[in-house]
Amino acid sequence: MRKPLVAGNWKMNGTLESITPLVEGIKQGLTSINNVEVLICPSFVYLSNVSDLIEDTSILLGAQNVSQEDEGAFTGEISCNMLKDFDCQYVIIGHSERRSLYGESSELVAEKFIQVQKSGLTPILCVGELLEERESGETEAVIGQQLRAVLDKVGAEGFQQAVIAYEPVWAIGTGLTATPEQAQEVHGFIRDLVAEYESDRTVAEQVRILYGGSVKPDNAKEIFAKQDIDGGLIGGAALKSEDFLGICQAANG
């Protein structure tokens, strides 16, 4: 049985002033939600503050990116060990914004995946197709290439301690959501692809696959009801405690 995970990706949002009421609001509302793992991924600079705010709660902490290197002369980069100093357990890697705006290749994302796991953190590997790729029938080819770049290096075993997030790029921040059926189709494809790398389906059946892209309290329930969708990676709606809690509630069942 896969426990749902709802992760808030705050992206480059928030201020020192705004994060406290946001986290406090989430904390208060979570008392009635116990069937879901809840994760917050603030900007690097607020990890320490958020870590303090969620102390003694079940809320988990994650980062939005990390370096593939251990340490050294890499100006502006953040290492896994630094994240561990602030009690991070998860790291989002290969988000479409990193891939498209900062030129991160699938090969680099695979290196980051390996680095994250080596350090004992859990990677959340994002994959997703562009609108023109979907329209030209290339969705599975694109997702397959992004996923195989990692699977070829770590095998299915590498996903024993990992999360995958399917985020169709055309649905991110646009208000357009994949229909539950469209999302389920890709999630099923992803699970089958993991299974290709093992002799039985042990890891494929256990790995959590999140959906991301304009998830809101009013569409979350029908998306999460699909058999291969194990929660969500939430952008805009993670910035309002009521909306984020509504989505956590939908995943709670």
Ligand code: 13P
């Ligand atoms: P939105 O929920 O704002 O569409 O963002 C999704 C996302 O990119 C989460 O990583």
